[in-house]
Amino acid sequence: MRYRSTRGGFSGVTSSEAIKMGIAPDGGLFVPEDDVTVDLKFIENLVSDNYRQRAEKILSFFLTDFDRAELEECVKKAYGNNFSSPEVTPLVHLHEHLHMLELWHGPTCAFKDMALQILPHFMVKAIKKTGENSKIVILTATSGDTGKAALEGFADVDGTYIIVFYPNGGVSEIQRLQMVTQTGKNTNVIAVNGNFDDTQSGVKKIFNDKNICDKIQDKGFRFSSANSINWGRLVPQIVYYFSAYADLLKDKIIEPGEKINFVVPTGNFGNILAAWYAMKMGLPVNRLICASNENNILTDFIITGTYDRRREFHKTLSPSMDILISSNLERLLFELGGKDAGLIRGYMNDLNEKGYYTVNKTIKGKIQEIFWGGYSSDNETLACIRSVYKDYGYVLDTHTAVAMDVYDKYVIYSGDLTQTVIVSTASPFKFSGSVAKALFGDETEGLDEFGLLRLLSEKTGWEIPKGLKDLDRKEILHKTVCEKDEMGDVVLNILNS
Numbered sequence: 001m002r003y004r005s006t007r008g009g010f011s012g013v014t015s016s017e018a019i020k021m022g023i024a025p026d027g028g029l030f031v032p033e034d035d036v037t038v039d040l041k042f043i044e045n046l047v048s049d050n051y052r053q054r055a056e057k058i059l060s061f062f063l064t065d066f067d068r069a070e071l072e073e074c075v076k077k078a079y080g081n082n083f084s085s086p087e088v089t090p091l092v093h094l095h096e097h098l099h100m101l102e103l104w105h106g107p108t109c110a111f112k113d114m115a116l117q118i119l120p121h122f123m124v125k126a127i128k129k130t131g132e133n134s135k136i137v138i139l140t141a142t143s144g145d146t147g148k149a150a151l152e153g154f155a156d157v158d159g160t161y162i163i164v165f166y167p168n169g170g171v172s173e174i175q176r177l178q179m180v181t182q183t184g185k186n187t188n189v190i191a192v193n194g195n196f197d198d199t200q201s202g203v204k205k206i207f208n209d210k211n212i213c214d215k216i217q218d219k220g221f222r223f224s225s226a227n228s229i230n231w232g233r234l235v236p237q238i239v240y241y242f243s244a245y246a247d248l249l250k251d252k253i254i255e256p257g258e259k260i261n262f263v264v265p266t267g268n269f270g271n272i273l274a275a276w277y278a279m280k281m282g283l284p285v286n287r288l289i290c291a292s293n294e295n296n297i298l299t300d301f302i303i304t305g306t307y308d309r310r311r312e313f314h315k316t317l318s319p320s321m322d323i324l325i326s327s328n329l330e331r332l333l334f335e336l337g338g339k340d341a342g343l344i345r346g347y348m349n350d351l352n353e354k355g356y357y358t359v360n361k362t363i364k365g366k367i368q369e370i371f372w373g374g375y376s377s378d379n380e381t382l383a384c385i386r387s388v389y390k391d392y393g394y395v396l397d398t399h400t401a402v403a404m405d406v407y408d409k410y411v412i413y414s415g416d417l418t419q420t421v422i423v424s425t426a427s428p429f430k431f432s433g434s435v436a437k438a439l440f441g442d443e444t445e446g447l448d449e450f451g452l453l454r455l456l457s458e459k460t461g462w463e464i465p466k467g468l469k470d471l472d473r474k475e476i477l478h479k480t481v482c483e484k485d486e487m488g489d490v491v492l493n494i495l496n497s
């Protein structure tokens with residue numbers, strides 16, 4: 001399998017090269033050149049496999065310059081004891097046609113671990129395969145969960161440095177503490193005075209700054225990205241859609257070939273794009289339901305075909321979805337637009353220069369055939385956390401609650417009672433402030449983040465995850481704060497020292 005850029009500048013790129021580069025040098029994203037398809041037999045055979053075996057099979061279609069033993073090694077290191085569930089991604093049945101795919105049993109308690117526990121192992125092998133002599137500098141902007149997951153994955157990985165920028169005040173206190181207490185001699189964490197989009201634009205600017213890139217190259221470094229624009233992050237996410245389907249077959253909830261829905265709480269469009277690739281490969285999917293918070297740019301896009309970022313940015317209770325530029329959408333548009341790089345360059349230019357673009361009728365039609373979009377306000381999200389706890393004793397985090405609320409809206413709109421999987425992206429403890437307040441109101445008064453964790457655990461009987469329990473006793477190791485326009489200098493300083 002070879003990869004090409006959505007902007008047309010590169011083709012014939014191996015998966016190791018694509019993973020090492022992260023973003024294509026023409027500003028585009030790498031996509032597979034050929035389609036991968038599987039038959040029903042392949043899916044039925046997954047039923048008796050464990051998660052690691054399922055992962056190995058699916059990764060092998062896309063990462064063809066990694067041999068089977070290498071993939072096995074990566075998978076083994078990534079999905080082992082570091083996950084608190086032996087099933088890795090357990091599927092919990094909420095009621096007869098609704099199921100929760102829990103993607104948060106990894107070390108940082110959010111679904112980003114699914115990709116970022118394995119990406120560093122791909123990266124180390126990709127560096128070797130491509131004969132790379134420079135050290136790789138992973139540069140990442142985070143709205144909260146990516147940063148910690150990337151730090152945890154790359155800490156003390158040979159031949160790599162990791163620099164994470166997060167919006168100052170734009171992440172939860174637990175997320176902040178998870179990052180600023182990160183150990184590892186190759187780790188750096190910096191707060192930026194700005195919101196997530198400012199932070200992400202700042203990182204993109206550094207990648208495209210020839211002056212900075214030349215300077216670091218002289219010192220023996222080159223940049224790569226651990227954001228979900230890296231194909232090496234996207235491909236491990238395809239696995240759990242197949243895995244969920246296999247588990248529904250295993251539990252005799254669906255018949256082989258029966259179509260199901262997935263509801264995905266969406267920000268950068270990475271997770272739901274992986275679902276789309278799974279569907280394109282032949283996974284029987286009825287609808288992909290794209291759930292947003294009040295930053296509902298994708299809801300509008302799916303309805304109108306116009307992606308318009310000229311709108312107010314909202315800070316919500318689901319901060320990992322507070323995003324106005326969903327980078328991975330570019331891959332979907334490329335795939336649905338007949339792989340026409342010129343078309344994509346036009347849209348992305350429009351987005352840059354005018355602040356919006358409108359897709360053609362063909363693309364809009366295809367999107368509406370597959371996707372349904374909806375959004376949830378903060379109050380609706382909190383009400384959903386309360387009602388699901390009351391009805392099922394199940395505790396949702398704020399992001400997963402957005403998905404659940406949008407699913408309810410979808411059912412009211414469509415009457416569709418197809419078997420549905422809600423993609424559950426974070427442990428409720430990671431957002432314990434909002435969740436505890438939603439469930440236990442007045443009793444939360446005067447409690448700090450850690451008091452809230454304990455209250456939530458005592459009241460619900462759910463155990464506090466290992467990674468969050470002792471955060472208040474860890475030393476703060478990263479204290480740098482910078483302005484938006486200083487991010488490049490900060491990077492140069494780190495690599496000069």
Ligand SMILES: *Cc1c(COP(=O)(O)O)cnc(C)c1O
Pocket residue numbers: 110111112145146228265266267268269270271272320321399425426
């Ligand atoms: C990152 C994240 C999302 C959004 O996923 P995308 O791939 O960016 O669409 C949703 N929920 C949580 C908890 C996250 O960390």
